[in-house]
Amino acid sequence: MTNTYAIGIDIGGTNTDMGLVRNDGKIIAHKNIPTNQYTLLEPYIHDMMECITAIMKENQVEAIEGIGIGAPNGNYYTGCVDNAPNLTIKGVLNFEEEIHKYMQVPVVLSNDANAAAYGELVYGGAKGMKHFIMFTLGTGVGSGIVVDGKLVHGSTGAAGELGHNILIPDGRQCSCGRKGCLETYTSARGIVQTFCELRKATPNYNGELKAVADADITSKMIGDAANAGDPIALKTYEQTAHWLGLAMANSVTFSAPEAIFLMGGPTKVGEPLLRPLRASFKEHLLNIYEGSCDIHVSSLKANEVAILGAAALLKMKE
C-alpha cells in the first residue's frame, strides 16, 4: 500500500505547530511559527502555508490528503475560529477560505480537545471504541465526546465543553464569568489555587514549596513535590481527583462511554492524581454503570497528540 500524507496543525496561543503525518500515524516532520506574533489572519496563514510547502518539499511529499486543524474555539461546521480569547488574532477567522487561496485541499477544523479525542480514536488507545470521552487538562479543561464512533459537534459545533460544566454551584470564579466550573478546580490554575489554599490552611507546613510565593507556584512544581512525598501537594491531588472523578462519573450518565481518557500537563504527575481519581470515580459512579467504564491516560505522546489529532480530523470526511 502506498503511503498517504496529511498536515496536522495545532494552534495554541503561543505557538502554531504544523506536522506532516503519514497515514499510519507517524509524524514525519514538523515546524513552528509563533502565533502571538500575528494580529491579522492573512499574514499568519501566508507564513503557515510557506512552512507547510517547505515541510512537504523537504520530505519529497508532493500531495497531501488535506489539512486538519485543532484550534481554541474551532468550529467544525463553519471552518472558522470564533473569537478565541487566547489568540492575538481577533474576530471570526475563516481558516478554510484563507487556506484555499493557497492550496485546494480539504480543510477540517475543530476545537483542540475534539481533535485530541479524534486522535485517540484514530491513532491511540480508543481505536475501535464506539463511545468514549476525552478530558484534556491544561491551562483550561477541554473535552471531546465520541458517540457511536463519531465526534459529537452538536447543533452549533460547540459541543463537548465539559470544562464549563458547573461542578460546585456558587463555587470558584471562572474566567467565563460564571462560578464553579470544573475548569476552576482541575485545570493547572485550579490545581495551583487548591495547593495555595491548602498551604495557607496549614501553618505548620514545612515542605519544599514553603518559601515559594503563590504567584510563582506552577502545577509542575506541585506534581514534583507530590512525587517526592510532600503532604500538601499530595492532598492537592487528592482534592483535584475528588472533583475530577465526580465530573467524570457525571459525564457517564450522559453517554455511558466504555472509557474515559485523560491527557495534558497536569496528568503527568501520575499516581498521586490517578490513584485517588479512580477511587473518586468509583465512589461517584451510578451503580448501573459499575464495571462498564474505565479511566485511561492517553496512549499518545504529549507532544504529538495535538498534531495527530488535527490530522485525524480529516478521517471524519471519509
Add this chain to the structure above:
Amino acid sequence: MTNTYAIGIDIGGTNTDMGLVRNDGKIIAHKNIPTNQYTLLEPYIHDMMECITAIMKENQVEAIEGIGIGAPNGNYYTGCVDNAPNLTIKGVLNFEEEIHKYMQVPVVLSNDANAAAYGELVYGGAKGMKHFIMFTLGTGVGSGIVVDGKLVHGSTGAAGELGHNILIPDGRQCSCGRKGCLETYTSARGIVQTFCELRKATPNYNGELKAVADADITSKMIGDAANAGDPIALKTYEQTAHWLGLAMANSVTFSAPEAIFLMGGPTKVGEPLLRPLRASFKEHLLNIYEGSCDIHVSSLKANEVAILGAAALLKMKE
C-alpha cells in the same frame, strides 16, 4: 398511501398501557393491565399478548409493524428490562424472547425517558431536529438524548440518566445510594421536600396547605397552590427551577442541543415553574451557547406520549 400500525407499550410500576398506533401518530385504541399483579414474566406477557390480539381484532388490524416498549431500566441492546426496582416482576426480563413465543414481529425496547424523547422526535415538537435533550419529571427524573438525529444508548444501553447527575455534591440523599442527584431536587418527591423545608423555615406561613401534614403533600397540591398565589408554593418552584435550569445548562455543554424538552406531571404547573426555569437556564448557560438552545414543554399529550414514544422506537430499526 396505506396506513400501517404498530403497538406501543408503556410499562409503569402500577399499570401497563398498550396502544395501537397508526403511522401518522394517532392512537387508535388502547388497553391496560395491572403490572403490579404479576410476579412472573410468563403470565404477564401472556395477558399482554391477549390484550394486543384483542385490540387488533376489534379494530380490524391484521398486521403490525412491530411492538415498541418503554420500560424502566429497559435496555435497547438486549431487549431486556434489567432489575427494575419499581416492578413486582424481578430480575432480568427478556421481553423480546417471551413476546416472540406469541408473535414474530420486531420488538424494540428502551427506557421510558428514551422512548419519550424518541416520541417527541418522530411525532412531536422535535420533528426534524438533530440534537435535543428530553427531561422527564415524575416520581424520578429521566432523560433521553438525541445526537445527530439518533437516540444515544451508549456502550451499555444505559445512556441518558441525567436524573442521576450529581448536581449538589454531598446534597440530598438519593434512592440510588449517592447524594445530590438532580432527581432529589426536581422530581415530584424533590419538589414536595423543598416545599416542606421552606414551610418549616417560615413559621408565619398561613397558606392553604398550612394544615396538611408533610406526608400528605403532593406536587400536584403545591402546583395548584402556586397557581393560586401561595408564596411558599411559588418559592418552591423558583427553587426547583433554579436547580433544573442549572442542570439543563450543564447538559448543553455536552451535546450543544438546539432545544431542551420537558415533560411529566410536575411540569403541568406551568408558568410558576417555567418562568424561573428560563431565567435560571439563561443565567447558568455558558456564553458561547447564548441564543442557540430553547426550553420547550413537550407538544405531545401527557397520556399519549408514553405509548407514542414506545411505538416510535420501531422507527429506529428502519
